[in-house]
Amino acid sequence: xxxxxxxxxxxGLQWGDEGKGKxxxxxxxxxxxVVRFQGGNNAGHTVVVNGESIALHQVPSGxxxxxxxxxxxxxxxxxxxxxxxxxxxxxxxxxxxxxxxxLSSSAHIILPYHIAMDNxxxxxxxxxxxxxxxxxxxxxxxxxxxxxRLGDISSPNALARISMVHKEAxxxxxxxESLPSPEEVHRNLNSLILPLQKCIGDAQGHLxxxxxxxxxxxxxxxxATMLDIDHGTYPFVTSSNCSIGGLFTGTGLPPxxxxxxxxxxxxxxxxVGVGPFPSELNDLVGxxxxxxxxxxxxxxxxxxxxxxxxxxxxxxxxxxxxxDGIGIMxxxxxxxxxxxxxxxxxxxxxxxxxxARIPAATHNWESVEPITEYFEGWSKPTKGARSWKxxxxxxxxxxxxxxxxxxxxxxxxxxxxxxxxxxSAPRSWAKKWIG
Ligand code: IMP
Numbered sequence: 001x002x003x004x005x006x007x008x009x010x011x012g013l014q015w016g017d018e019g020k021g022k023x024x025x026x027x028x029x030x031x032x033x034v035v036r037f038q039g040g041n042n043a044g045h046t047v048v049v050n051g052e053s054i055a056l057h058q059v060p061s062g063x064x065x066x067x068x069x070x071x072x073x074x075x076x077x078x079x080x081x082x083x084x085x086x087x088x089x090x091x092x093x094x095x096x097x098x099x100x101x102x103l104s105s106s107a108h109i110i111l112p113y114h115i116a117m118d119n120x121x122x123x124x125x126x127x128x129x130x131x132x133x134x135x136x137x138x139x140x141x142x143x144x145x146x147x148x149r150l151g152d153i154s155s156p157n158a159l160a161r162i163s164m165v166h167k168e169a170x171x172x173x174x175x176x177e178s179l180p181s182p183e184e185v186h187r188n189l190n191s192l193i194l195p196l197q198k199c200i201g202d203a204q205g206h207l208x209x210x211x212x213x214x215x216x217x218x219x220x221x222x223x224a225t226m227l228d229i230d231h232g233t234y235p236f237v238t239s240s241n242c243s244i245g246g247l248f249t250g251t252g253l254p255p256x257x258x259x260x261x262x263x264x265x266x267x268x269x270x271x272v273g274v275g276p277f278p279s280e281l282n283d284l285v286g287x288x289x290x291x292x293x294x295x296x297x298x299x300x301x302x303x304x305x306x307x308x309x310x311x312x313x314x315x316x317x318x319x320x321x322x323x324d325g326i327g328i329m330x331x332x333x334x335x336x337x338x339x340x341x342x343x344x345x346x347x348x349x350x351x352x353x354x355x356a357r358i359p360a361a362t363h364n365w366e367s368v369e370p371i372t373e374y375f376e377g378w379s380k381p382t383k384g385a386r387s388w389k390x391x392x393x394x395x396x397x398x399x400x401x402x403x404x405x406x407x408x409x410x411x412x413x414x415x416x417x418x419x420x421x422x423x424s425a426p427r428s429w430a431k432k433w434i435g
Contacts, residue, residue, distance in 0.1 A: 004259050012222075018266050
């Protein structure tokens with residue numbers, strides 16, 4: 001019996017690193033299947049259990065719950081070497097996922113050629129500030145129909161397909177000597193894929209059956225709406241659809257299979273890499289947030305740019321994804337600040353006009369400046385708060401102001417890295433899952 005109401009998507013609403021991993025980990029116990037549907041090892045989800053953190057890049061964050069079946073959909077691009085490293089890291093903590101894992105045979109493989117192309121492009125004059133993991137070129141080759149999929153490796157054509165990518169990468173980079181030979185890549189892939197062979201299959205069929213049987217499904221977004229190739233700050237974006245549309249193309253499930261959408265945002269904003277960021281704080285407050293929030297990339301270790309919460313961005317992302325409720329993460333990072341800002345709108349520097357929406361064209365981002373409203377900080381810390389009434393009045397006011405500015409209800413607030421640090425908002429629909 002189909003039960004879409006029990007299926008939930010968790011999506012990032014800013015520029016990534018919102019803390020989706022914590023929410024997925026927290027909620028996974030309620031779900032039978034946890035699904036990744038886009039992105040690759042550019043993602044880095046840190047989950048903290050008993051003070052110990054585990055970084056996952058490609059394995060769905062539901063891995064830590066033995067009852068969860070893990071699915072990697074066709075929209076994901078996979079680096080098999082990294083995937084094995086993660087499986088090994090989990091094994092060392094006593095977690096084995098091989099018996100409860102399905103990788104779509106249609107998911108594309110990130111080849112060494114993609115990584116070489118990514119780094120070659122980044123060393124040129126047009127920098128995006130990518131993670132250097134070959135994500136863009138892997139999706140690019142997928143669209144060019146030159147990709148190599150998981151299901152291809154066992155076929156007699158595998159070497160020929162790898163050779164096509166090698167040829168294309170050599171043509172672009174102009175130096176094939178620095179690239180590994182197709183034979184070497186083929187050999188390596190064969191040995192990497194061997195232990196996973198039983199896990200590779202029809203992920204779409206698997207998920208369709210799960211939906212038909214009424215098994216609850218959790219969809220785990222990677223990156224975030226502002227990095228979406230269509231709806232983000234193009235060209236400073238990743239190469240997949242990280243917003244709601246990517247869930248359907250990346251799994252093959254229909255929109256009616258989804259019950260609710262939980263959007264995730266930090267209580268402030270961060271971004272890594274190049275690109276517009278109107279609420280950025282290039283001052284001591286920005287540095288304080290970076291240090292207190294440990295805002296350094298999980299995947300690359302790069303310092304993240306930090307700024308106030310941008311309600312224009314959040315409203316836009318809520319609209320695109322049809323967000324039913326929002327999780328506000330890392331509220332405790334703002335503890336101790338005298339005042340806290342919310343960017344309510346932008347001002348067009350050229351015309352002086354107030355803008356309630358994000359600019360449509362890339363170059364227009366350069367002419368916006370933030371209109372910031374300030375709120376009183378709180379002296380009693382929020383760190384570790386586990387109920388709404390534990391929050392200082394000023395923090396409650398700040399959260400209420402966010403809700404009002406983005407016209408979306410907050411359903412969960414995180415107040416620290418541990419699973420237990422946080423609260424679901426009073427009367428929230430998410431209580432059923434979060435408790
Ligand atoms: P790529 O996805 O490696 O091609 O990088 C494109 C842009 O997306 C860069 O600005 C990256 O910093 C950013 N990006 C990619 N993945 C993540 C993520 O998981 N969190 C935050 N930013 C990301």
